[in-house]
Amino acid sequence: MNSYPTRWTKQMKVVLDIVYDGKSPITADQVYGLARKQMPRISLGTVYRNLNRLVVSGLISESKVGTVQCFYPHPYSNTHLECRVCGRLYSVPFDLSLHQVAKETGLTLDGYELRLKGVCKECASRCI
Amino acid sequence: MNSYPTRWTKQMKVVLDIVYDGKSPITADQVYGLARKQMPRISLGTVYRNLNRLVVSGLISESKVGTVQCFYPHPYSNTHLECRVCGRLYSVPFDLSLHQVAKETGLTLDGYELRLKGVCKECASRCI
């Protein structure tokens, strides 16, 4: 499973377009909801299969948020604060130089995801 | 759920000791297996509850590896390469200065997890 796609199907195009049109990360279930408007008989399994194949092919990227997989157009990079108390994720304006990291590690990279671990302000103010 | 612990129970101590004694990340199920040797009637739910409370309290840390939660002694930092083709994680010898990141972002941090996205050497050599 999660193999590289060899045939360009209508279902794959619908899924790709939905992820590309979105402004923010989208879940498989949300893609499914939107896809059914254009293609009412598409199945959830097909949505998952195509999302995973698009990730393998490098056209979109994914990341787990809590228990669910989220999908983004293109390879991307981001930084989050992950609160160990409430578990919430906060976007943090911090950028890493992917070029620098690629040079130092000798790897060819598409993007990164930096998860900073700590306690958010709201939880800290409750001084648990 | 996942509340801050207020009572120090035998079960919590057993769970904490197992995580601290381990050399590498351990799953809830593995902790459960080891805990039953000392405490045969401990339940899996209790293991999960205590692991999550220990995370909230900051004594241990967690990270999702694939579909499963893994637990580590103390807050920690690490860098991985995540292959978009085979999905495997590879440890990468790259260090970020947590002090520097904390200073730049204004956050108080316990650790970080840097996930580099790309294609591993094995998958790249298959030139998919």
Added chain:
DNA sequence: CATAAAGTAGTAATGATTACTATTATGAAT
């Protein structure tokens, strides 16, 4: 000791994701 509430054991439920199977669509070769 007495009491309140936090924690536990055992079990059932959840829910996102994957697996399965009969059928259909695709693309290359004839």
Added chain:
DNA sequence: ATTCATAATAGTAATCATTACTACTTTATG
């Protein structure tokens, strides 16, 4: 265009890590 092998799909069932539930037990505190 027709044939043919096989990749992909629809619909559904299964998986499985994690959480929820409930009656009972343990802990802390006066």
